[in-house]
Amino acid sequence: MTGEITSKAAATGTREVPGVEDYDGPAGGWGALGAVAGAIREQMGTSTDTRALLKMNKPEGFDCPGCAWPDPKHTSSFEFCENGAKAVTWEATVKRLDDAFFETHTASELWSWSDHALEDAGRLTRPLRYDAPSDRFVPLSWDEAFARIGTSLRALDDPDQAEFYCSGRASNEAAFLYQLMARAYGTNNFPDCSNMCHEATSVGLPKSIGVGKGTVTLEDFDEADAIFCIGHNPGTNHPRMLSTLSAAAKRGVPIVVANPMKERGLERFKSPQHPTEMLSPRSTQLASAYHQVRVGGDGAMLKGVMKALFEADAADLAAGGDGLLDRAFIAEHTQGFEDLAADIAATGWDEIVAGSGLTQDAITEMARTYWSAKRVIICYGMGITQHGNGTHNVQQLANLLLLRGNMGKPGAGICPLRGHSNVQGDRTVGITEIPGEAMLARLDARFGIVSPRAQGHAAVESLLAMREGRSRACISLGGNLAVAMPDPEACYEAFRGLDLSVNILTKFNRTCLLLAKETIVLPCLGRTELDEQAGGPQAVTVEDSMSMVHASRGFLKPAAPELKSEPAIVAGMAKATLGEGPIDWDWLVADYDRIREAIEAVFPDFADFNKRVRQKGGFRLTVGASGRVWNTPSGKACFHVHPLRPSGSDALILTTVRSHDQYNTTIYGMDDRYRGITGRRDVIFANGEDLAERGLAHGDKVDLVAGPGRRLAGFTLVAHAIARGSLAAYYPEANCLVALEDRDRASGTPNYKSIPVTLERSEGG
Incomplete structure (x- = not known):
């Protein structure tokens, strides 16, 4: 695993930047408890409505209005995360x-107010209409x-x-x-x-496995032999997942991460719900390997993993082994295998390395973890879907899982991480x-x-x-x-x-x-x-x-x-x-x-909706692929072949990200604790070597330009642990760089996460 995030100023030998410093703690921990206390104090004061937190995600309580991570078996009376607590206090505010x-x-x-100030003003109380003569909303x-x-x-x-x-x-x-x-x-x-x-999921997966949903349950994580986390950030977007990953890590399950940015919520975690862990100086190491794929390079990376798998399979067969592919599963349950195999064979390693930003050795090591495990779960988020080829990315994930029969059996399958509850x-x-x-x-x-x-x-x-x-x-x-x-x-x-x-x-x-x-x-x-x-x-x-x-x-x-x-x-x-x-x-x-x-x-x-929903924990809807029932026209799971996108190796590619003080467009505050940002959102995360090549440095002010009329002006560069050729800025501020027409043609998903841009020094920057 590569090293921890280093001090932004110390690592680059450049000036200190206001509101930019290190965060050395784990995800969760005392920082999370402090943030929950602050949210309660700010939004609810001494209100007795704080008791709502104890009923969140309980069988007789209410579902968290935040993320869609499933509830555990309701064994804890303290079953919420920092961002879930923020969502509740934001809604149950006394304002x-x-x-x-x-x-x-x-x-x-x-x-003229900021988006944060508008929502922070409090709860609406009466129907309103806009009255033009007075320029006011009236009841x-x-x-x-x-x-x-x-x-x-x-x-x-x-x-x-x-x-x-x-x-x-x-x-x-x-x-x-x-x-x-x-x-x-x-x-x-x-x-x-x-x-x-996740429209790319809803469009792509039905053509691969017959259903536009994930195939795993929470219990499958207890049986998995390896977990791959690709293009998501659980520490901010679905923090309750960290407890599941922590439990897997503690029993020795390799957790392989592929993400352009180093995210603390994928590196190490201290559970605020476990007093003994909180009192310990140690935290749980999550990622066993962390691969910083370049922004937009996921398709190339996945082809590389499949290529390494095919090559190792051929070597095993040549040595008298049974091979590494699940040929019985492929023959009985799939179609299109020969076309996929031919496409992977025709794709060269040079093209894969250039497109992914990863070395052949790194991709092969990722593949080795995959083929060494009998049961694999792949989790992914909008880092996979919000691209011009998002549907193709989703189908490549399905291809990889199908090659070793990691679909429709306990401890294995695909896990798209949805946003809202x-x-x-x-x-x-x-x-x-x-x-x-x-x-x-x-x-x-x-x-x-x-x-x-x-x-x-x-x-x-x-x-x-x-x-x-x-x-x-x-x-x-x-x-x-x-x-x-x-x-x-x-x-x-x-x-x-x-x-x-x-x-x-x-x-x-x-x-x-x-x-x-x-x-x-x-x-x-x-x-x-x-x-x-x-x-x-x-x-x-x-x-x-x-x-x-x-x-x-x-x-x-x-x-x-x-x-x-x-x-x-x-x-x-x-x-x-x-x-x-x-x-x-x-x-x-x-x-x-x-x-x-x-x-x-x-x-x-x-x-029997009303009867089943009254059972403790509710019920699961039918997901055919979970039982190897493929609701496709052929009745089989389908491999899909997609060409690699041009790598554009000389271009900088921007992805939009959420801060830790944010849920979708709702801005709870101006901090991003795990990335070391305090009191501001006007930053661009960049690789220090990329900046040096362009005569720029940590702390410089720049304009991001994505084309005529598409400019994000006066933002501050922050040298960060992000893949070469990659940049990141906050959503929704950077949405101005994306045209309405710039989307995945198969699903219509906007291209929020692979925007070609140039950097121009700002006036006075």
Whole structure:
């Protein structure tokens, strides 16, 4: 394993830079506990609502509104991570946006606030609409809000002029009603957060193994002989995974990491949930090998691992062995092997080394760990998917696993790491622009409607249609769509040209300030809060990244008496828009069991939904590939052949990253503890040798230029442990460097993580 991150100034012999220093501790540890205490103090003060943390991820509590890592077997009364605690305190804050706030602050003034300040102002308490004469958001009743939305939607010339965005924070129940409303209205326009993160998984894996989901369970990690972590950062994006990796490391399982940046959450960990470990001076070493693949070089690296495997297999056969490939599995369960083998043989090592930034020896060592293990899990995140070849990357991961039968057996399989807690569930219950005919037929039969059959818009298509005037309304169920997308200026222009913009949120954000002809903000209950309907207190359900479905029950007093749940808000909009019809929206919302019965009628995998979700820990949806059932046209798993992308070895390639004080577009604070950044986000992480070659140094101010009109100006260079030829900057600040059209053509996933750029010294830098 390569060495630890060194002091940025000491390593380069350059000047000290304000807000840039070392972090020598492990992931987790006392730093995590201190950050949790700080978040509680800042957002909740002495409020008794801090007891919510003890009910997070519990069978009778609520699901963490943060990441989608599955819950363990509920043996601990302290089952949350630092970022999960931040998400809860951010939502359960004592801060409020009351009438006086909007009387004091104009929309023009609020636009000048930072994204952090906008959300940090507190919880929304009443429905709002923008009043142009006063330049303020003013309160209105729920009935008036729904009536205005219904009037605007009915005034459109065509239902396809409306976009229905869904964030992964929405529950299964809310998402199901949302897609029902939109389809009853007449459109399949469903941009959602999956389009921006794991759409390459949703598109690529079904063609490889017949399902667009991971094949492993949490228990498989207990049986794995090797774990590969590629293109993700668990310390920041899914910290509860660190406990699972730590347990594997302690029993001697090799954990092989491939990531451009050195990330503390992949190096070593001290669990805040284990007192004896916290009191020990030692931490658990996680990565047994850490390979700093260049940004965008994953496809070349994976081809290299397969090439090394094929070469070792041939050598073993020549020596009289049985070979290293699982030929029985390949013959019985797959197709396309010969084409893959020919493609790998035709790919030279020089091309692989140039494209990956890794030596042949390093790639061969990675392959050796792979073929020496009987059961292998490959975990990956957006470092694999958010590229112009993201779908190809996903399918290359599947290729590698299939070669040794590491799919559909205990302790082995593929593990895409989803972001929001129910981003996978929303898709499962119908949030998709490409619905299947069987699903639509069942939906129509259950509700007496005629759903549209034409393919709708995904996220990028939605913004393009809005910008071109083909779409005139956007309703957002959660999220911060305009900030999350590439090319913010184009997105801002698109929103400002709408007839109707509706945001359903717990907190105010920048998308709310993109003022359409009619701009409405609807406040909703948070995951932590009691949801009481006509039938009594309600629970919602979510699906984690391993296809486990379980209930979530909020219990805190709502932040304001006028708040409505997301299902109730969707029902209110639907009634106002669709009028009298075959769907009794009030009846559905009165008791969420009725929504779940409807989900069961439309999606057979949810059979006995209400019964099974009441079991401790919930239940797992069917994942055919987990049992070697391949729901592909041929009935077999499929190898796919993809050419290598040109390496562009002389170019600098930028990836966007999240800070440790951030979740998606939500900025909790201005620190990034594990990378040694404090009080700022205006930095570019760079390899010191790359800087020296260009006459630049740690602490210099530069502009990043990605093409005409695409410039990120006045950012400070930070010499960091990152692969040669690679740069990193924070998301969403660097989104301005990505065009809306710059995406993976197979899946539409924006190219946030391999942006060719040049560095120009800033004025005065």
